[in-house]
Each structure stands twice: as C-alpha cells, then as structure tokens.
Amino acid sequence: MTAHAATVNAKGWQAHLQLGFAQSRDKTLLVNRRHVGPLTVQRPFYPEGDVCHVYILHPPGGIVGGDQLSLCINAGQHSHALITTPAAGKFYRSSGEQAVQTVSIKVEGGAALEWLPQETIIYQGAQLRSTVKVELAAGARFIGWEMLSLGRPASGEGFDEGLADLSWQVYRENRPLFLERLHLDAKAFAARWGLQGFSACGTLFASPANAGSLDAVRQLIGDSQGCGVTLIDDLLVCRAIDTRSDRLRGFFEQVWAIARPDSVQRKACAPRIWAT
Numbered sequence: 001m002t003a004h005a006a007t008v009n010a011k012g013w014q015a016h017l018q019l020g021f022a023q024s025r026d027k028t029l030l031v032n033r034r035h036v037g038p039l040t041v042q043r044p045f046y047p048e049g050d051v052c053h054v055y056i057l058h059p060p061g062g063i064v065g066g067d068q069l070s071l072c073i074n075a076g077q078h079s080h081a082l083i084t085t086p087a088a089g090k091f092y093r094s095s096g097e098q099a100v101q102t103v104s105i106k107v108e109g110g111a112a113l114e115w116l117p118q119e120t121i122i123y124q125g126a127q128l129r130s131t132v133k134v135e136l137a138a139g140a141r142f143i144g145w146e147m148l149s150l151g152r153p154a155s156g157e158g159f160d161e162g163l164a165d166l167s168w169q170v171y172r173e174n175r176p177l178f179l180e181r182l183h184l185d186a187k188a189f190a191a192r193w194g195l196q197g198f199s200a201c202g203t204l205f206a207s208p209a210n211a212g213s214l215d216a217v218r219q220l221i222g223d224s225q226g227c228g229v230t231l232i233d234d235l236l237v238c239r240a241i242d243t244r245s246d247r248l249r250g251f252f253e254q255v256w257a258i259a260r261p262d263s264v265q266r267k268a269c270a271p272r273i274w275a276t
Helices: 003-011 186-190 211-221 245-263
Strands: 014-023 028-036 052-057 068-075 080-084 089-091 099-107 112-115 120-122 127-136 141-150 163-172 175-185 200-207 227-232 235-242
Touching: 014 052, 014 080, 028 052, 028 080, 068 080, 068 112, 099 112, 099 141, 127 141, 141 163, 141 245, 163 200, 175 186, 175 235, 200 245, 211 227, 211 235, 211 245, 235 245
Parallel strands: 014 068, 052 080, 068 099, 080 112, 089 120, 099 127, 112 141, 120 141, 127 163
Antiparallel strands: 014 028, 141 200, 163 175, 200 235, 227 235
16 A cells, blocks of 8 residues: 555545536536546436436545545526436445535526435445535426445345434525434334334435325335335425335336426436446
8 A cells, every 4th residue: 555545545535526507508518517536427418418417426436434525516597417326325334434425406496406326335334424405496496316225235234333324405495395314323224113124225305296296106106015205395205115225226216207207397218327
C-alpha cells in the first residue's frame, strides 16, 4: 500500500457531485456537472428521445467508515431527468467510523425528476447515515425510491451488528409532505415490529399521484404479504419487505410503471442498465 493510499483510507473518501438539468428546445440537457473526488456520471442517454437518463458512478465500488459522499441535483423548469446507478451500492463493515451519504434534490416548476438508484447492500457491521431531501416547487413532479439489502443472506449472513440511520424528507413549496427517520440495527432487523428478519426492504414515493394509481398498486399487491401502499395528499407511498432483493426490485419496478404515467406523464421506459 502506498503512503497516499494509506492517507486516503485513514481519512475516508470525500466526494461531492453537483448536477443541473435544463430544458432545451427538444430535450433536457445536463448543463451543470461538477464533481470532487470519486463520484461522477457517464454521458447522458436519451432512450425516450427527450428525457435525460443519467448513471451515477462511484469508482471505488463501495463505501466504508469515514467516507462522506454528497449529491446535489437541480432540475430546472420543465426539464425531465431520470437518475440511476449501474450497479448496487455497498456499505462495508466498519471498525467504528460512520459513513455518510447526503442527497439533496430540487425540482423546479413544471420539471420532473426520477431518483431510481439500484439497491443498496448494507453489510453486517456497517455504520452509516443517509439523508435524502427532496424540495418540490409548485407543479414539480417526482418519483424516487430506496431499496436496502441488509447482510448477505445468500452467504448465511444476517444483520447481527451494525447501524443504518436513514432519513427521507419530502417538501412541496417549503411545506413538509413526508418526514421519516429509520433506525435499523440488529434489534430492528429481527423484531416483529421491525423487519422480522427479512433482509430486503424498500420505499417508493411518487408525486403527484391520484386514487387511480393507488387502486392499481393495490390490485398489484393483492393478497401478497409484506407490501403496502397509501396516498398522503397527492404523495403515493409504497413499502415492501422481502427475503430477496431482486424480487423486491422487480416489485418496485412494477409500481414505478404504474405510477409513472400519472406522476411524470410518461409511460415506463426502463433504463438499459437495469437489464444488464
């Protein structure tokens, strides 16, 4: 190990990514892209013609104790961007230091932003704090999700130690629509009032949404256990737990396909990277 690498490991990665989107004549452009540290994006894709699809890259491949990552995303008026990742995120076991990830999203009037990262794997013994804050202007549209996989069940690993401190904050015109903080530790992982030992859990948000989308998601869920959906004002909130993260993601992709025409006025067009 080089002296430089040892210094980086001791302090942790400090990475920041700032993205700004603006509507041009016929499509949304990524007009602002600034990054510090190992956090960047690939060139935009346009599988829908005018919607800007962007993949966020974190070259180290995982996050360890002491790392601090922040993302600031702004969708300008009437723009439409979909942001995802090429693979699952990973928070590794920590010797005691906390890893911190902060996501700040602002969606201006008439704009649409879809925040759809692939699942996050939280290894046993990880220590992390994650905050997602979404600020919606009047007339703004948003779909976002967070999918977690605790431990590595395929390797017989649960979540007997570690802590995931997770916060979601959704505001419209500076008024809170949804504020939540989750404290997931070994007790919450195993308890009947918590995850009941299910390794995968997630939440999807869509706004604006109406009773039609709510009923369609309810029909999708049917008699299935571990899934639920509700409508808070015009914010659709769907939750699910499962023993497999791939099955959880498949469920949320179906919910996204149902909610998307209502919330962002587009039929489902899955990013190509989801199929690889």
